[in-house]
Amino acid sequence: MMARPDIAVASAEAEVAVRTFAAGLQAGYDHRDAEVLNRQFAANVIWGSPYGALIDGYDQLHPIHVRFQQQPRKGPAFRYQVRHVLAVREDVVIAHIARLALGPEGEPLPPSSDPGQPFSEMAMYVLVRRDGQWWLAAGQNTPMRPGGAVPA
Template sequence: MTQRPALSTPGHLAEAMRAVEDVVSKLQRGLDEHDADIYNTGFAADVVWGGPFGATITGYDTLHDIHRKLMTRAAAGSSRYEIVTVSALGPDVALAQVRRTPLDPADEFAEMALYVLVRRAGRWWLAAGQNTPIEPGESATDHNHH
């Protein structure tokens, strides 16, 4: 039987958690203020982004233009971001699942995002994100099986 390695490194978890909290706080603030510049602050130049409906966007400039248009027309209503789980895959790589829940009960679009953060020259950057629509109204831990 194949021995499977555990890839997380608990010794780096606190740093990874702080990095994810920082990125998520900027996402939250950017969404609250409808400001794509704030929202995309931590995105790397070569970010790979998976949209909730299957689109793949590569590169900051393309993604920033999309987010700017969405923010201008406030396409995503008021929402709350919730960090579900964070794993440190090394001293400079973090993996996180983050749930976005609409605050308006009439807004039924919720999503779970998988983020990959990488540290370069002392700063953490969002290297990739994948958004997946989920059923609204469930707590993030309802499906959190380890």
């Protein structure tokens, strides 16, 4: 039986790249600005929604984010939190970043099964470095619900 490979590589920049990316998402959300939110998205970014939609390219994804940011803010604030970083090459990083719905005191709300309630999400992002700049190549998000295999 063949041993499973360890695919991680040493990358001093991976953690910084992911934290910078998450800070950009937070700034875009906080300022309700899709340009800021998407400034690190590659032209051919692929996005998978939790409901099975596949969005192909920045030109298709950006107008969706513009629409979301233009809607009146209702519900809780959110905080982006880096949960895991895995460099698989010096120029490719896979990251899990949670978008946590916050209660009135700024604490994360507990997961809920009620689709009408605010919910947190976990997203997997693939970042690729080109010419010294890190870009989002792919993302997939899913709501965080109670009863997950591992605690949040």
